[in-house]
Amino acid sequence: ARAQLHQAEAAFRLAREQYRNSLFVAPFRATIAAIYFDSGEFVPAGQPVFLLVSPHGFKADVPIPETYWKDVQIGQTVLATFPDLPGKQYVGTVLWKETAIDPISRTFRARVVLKQTDSKLRAGMFGLFRIAVKTVTNMPVVPDNAISSRTEIVIDPQTGQSRYLQKHYVFVVEGGRARRKPVTIALESDTRVAIGTGLQAGDSLIVVGQKLVKDGQPVRVVE
Template sequence: MKKLLLISAVFLILIVTACNEETEQKSEKIIPVKVFTIKLNNIENYVKATGTITGGEDVVLYSKVSERITNISVKPGDKAAKGQTLAVQYNAIFKQSVEAAETGVKSAQAQFNLIQQEFARMQKLYDQKAISNQQFDQTKTQYESSELGLQAAKVQLQQAKEQYANSFITAPFSGTIASVFVEQNQMAAAGLPIVQLINSGEMKAKVKIPSTEIEGIHKGQSVNVEFPSVPNKIYEGTVTEIDHAVDPISKNLQVEVELKKPDNLLKSGMFGEFLIKNAVKENSIIIPEIAIQSRTEVKIDRETGLQKSFKKYFVFVIKDGKANLLEIKPGISSDGRIEIISGLNVGDTVVVVGQNIVKTGDKVKIID
């Protein structure tokens, strides 16, 4: 019996020892991680915005009369000089009206000249009391009526000329034909769009910037612009205007950007992505952004009794072969890199792969 108890005790000791060894092996499990060693570096922060570019001068020319298109002298892509005729509407009737009005002015002018001479003669006779008041008043009335007739004839001529001129669609400035909306012999009612003209020598865009990110943006600041329709090319721009008031609904501020050297690849109406540099930090602690973990905490405001949530940020740092969780304060970020304002020092080794599985106190093995 004693022998049996002894054997059982030895067996139990062996089992306990084995379990302890297994537990120790588990507790001493080493986790492989990749790390980043901190050195001072520089970082730039960009505000990203989107917008549509327009020509510095961009106009749609409309028909001012209701007549048929008799001539279109341009097509999209053509260059046009200021004052150049781009399209013509049927205007024979308008031309006849001008000629008739010119004849009317000549006739009214000739009649006025005769009556003016007669009025001057009657004025002298009246001053000499050689004619009656009735005779003078009659001549004066004829003179005034003739003068009004001449003025009316001139107004009619001016209106006829304007109507005739309105049948010609002319370029108000030098530029490029962006669109032609009508065809030869098409009937064009007054108000119908005929041609779109742009001046591609100057391209601008108005973009919306969140008011929380406007700090650091100023007039004259450089902007990088990319267009999905023009791949693999970056255009340079400049901030030319910044609104003084924030939109009360969107909380955005409007910023105007002018492209420095637009080319023929850019067209008015193109959608672009704008990168505006609003901060530069030199000789700062910069780490890969993927190293950071965040946690949201909730506290009760003692004064209002309301809940307030805020985020805390952490990274794992390797010290003496073990992982240590440190709270940090992040700053600006760009292209997967982020500035650390406090919590880390130069030379610290930050976990960038394995940070989601490692825990404080875990032994780690740094791998390449």
Template structure:
């Protein structure tokens, strides 16, 4: 009987030891797992998607009638008559104003100011009785009201990116919800030495009589586009020691560095030419805390 009790006691001790060891191992495993979870860096990720992407040069421009010219007087004197008003059509050579050159002790016939081209009077810059001199104040401006241009002063750093035929999108304050389209048809061959800009003209397609000469416009020149590009936020880019670029991708909740080649960028996004596949999870925020192989806790942002 004592032997039997001793046998059961020994079994009890062995089983208790096994259960105790299992509990200790389970606790160690749980603490290790919890420690690993606490070490993981929370990052924001976004799945790489294929989409169309465009690059623009954003500048300012001014609306003007096609071939618009300013008309100056050939002589000094006082404005005696104004024969036109804004919006009226004039033919080349027709008189638009007269200047009184009269001086004390001398009489002169009124001197005519003639239109150098045919078109519409877009502005009259003088009033009756005003004194003017040749080449100072224009009497009026004449141009087209149906064929309108946007004149752009292009900084010289963008000269090689802009060519004849490129599309320009523009908006004006008078119609904030409308976008007008123009096509570049002229590009000067010399940069202004003072402003370091090149004058570019684009013909506005169907202005519908809404755009007026002298209006200020926000313009965007389309320089590159792709119908199928992997587009990601530029905040995802990391510069490597060799000067090349890379991104961190999520592989089983581990951050892995991936060299990439950027095709072009615009504002806060870039088109990736090589190095990424559609659907891969790219880390867009939190990368400054990472290195290759860092455990991460990914939170997805929809794009």
């Protein structure tokens, strides 16, 4: 009888331990956004069972072109908008950024934490995040579709190594003819481009049909 009592106590302790291991406790106040396994299913070790979402803040890993790595700083303000939530804008900050560049996409990730959220914002939504990395003044700003680009291969005469160089240009009207002007880009936004060099205030920029004209071709300006 004593042996049976010990066996029963051992079985009880094992059952109690298994019960405790079957409980899931969130490390923070959260809402279950997704469940990956049904009741009774076998869960392999290390596999996530739930997706938890905190109602007090959202994080997003934002891919950013490598050229802005030095400009993005921890603590910078971020403005976020979401196509599914028109008219609403959320404010966040940069929490951290990767120190390595992805060799395929040529981007790095910056983690953004939104300070303000509401019940309409959902995990997994597509968003547009804006970080003011540079301010320019007294520069011509033109529509992005006015810029044409071409890639050239440049060979170093000393080493013989080749590299790709992207050049930008626009078409302006001078003396009734289209003239191609090389330009440099100082800053880009969604639909606008700030021109660093190549354009002057008062230049007549061709913004319609610029992909069809050639350098020196006669053109007629239509007001």
